[in-house]
Amino acid sequence: MTEDEDLKEFFARMPKRKPPTLKECIERWSKRTQGYLQWEKIGIDDYLLALYTREKVEELLGKEDVSEELKEKLDVADKKFIELTRETEKSLISTIETKDNETKKKYWFAYRLLSAHYDEWLLYAHF
Numbered sequence: 001m002t003e004d005e006d007l008k009e010f011f012a013r014m015p016k017r018k019p020p021t022l023k024e025c026i027e028r029w030s031k032r033t034q035g036y037l038q039w040e041k042i043g044i045d046d047y048l049l050a051l052y053t054r055e056k057v058e059e060l061l062g063k064e065d066v067s068e069e070l071k072e073k074l075d076v077a078d079k080k081f082i083e084l085t086r087e088t089e090k091s092l093i094s095t096i097e098t099k100d101n102e103t104k105k106k107y108w109f110a111y112r113l114l115s116a117h118y119d120e121w122l123l124y125a126h127f
Contacts, residue, residue, distance in 0.1 A: 022060040026070050028053045030077040037084050037114060044121055047114055051093055054081075054109045078109070085112035088122070 020028075032050040036042055057074065066074075091110040096103065104111065113121050 020056065022057065022064040022066065023070060025053055025057045025060060026074050026077070029057055030073050033077040033080040033084070037081065038116075040116055042114065042117070044117075047117075047121075048092060051110055055093060055096070055107065058106060058109075081109065081112070084114060084116075086115050086118050087111055088113050
């Protein structure tokens with residue numbers, strides 16, 4: 001068996017993961033804003049993971065129906081996130097960096113840093 005055939009067989013046996021649903025993404029975002037975003041010892045990688053979760057929520061919002069309960073949960077999580085963060089000039093998610101006001105308005109969360117680490121992460125991110 002060649003190396004390519006071996007790799008194909010290996011990947012064929014791996015379980016296929018379904019992408020997360022909007023509900024799952026909102027649940028994750030809510031837990032992150034309620035929990036570890038407040039921790040003093042949170043690292044930039046964990047923070048970015050939270051931002052990517054919120055980005056996925058934004059991508060799915062127009063594609064899936066949203067119940068009133070989920071909308072409320074998202075609103076509460078977003079408000080909590082805003083309380084814990086400060087606005088930045090640049091996006092922390094490189095694929096979202098833009099001068100376009102509509103995109104910046106849609107991805108507002110990518111332009112916010114956790115207040116507890118604001119100065120430290122501004123230097124780390126080379127803003």
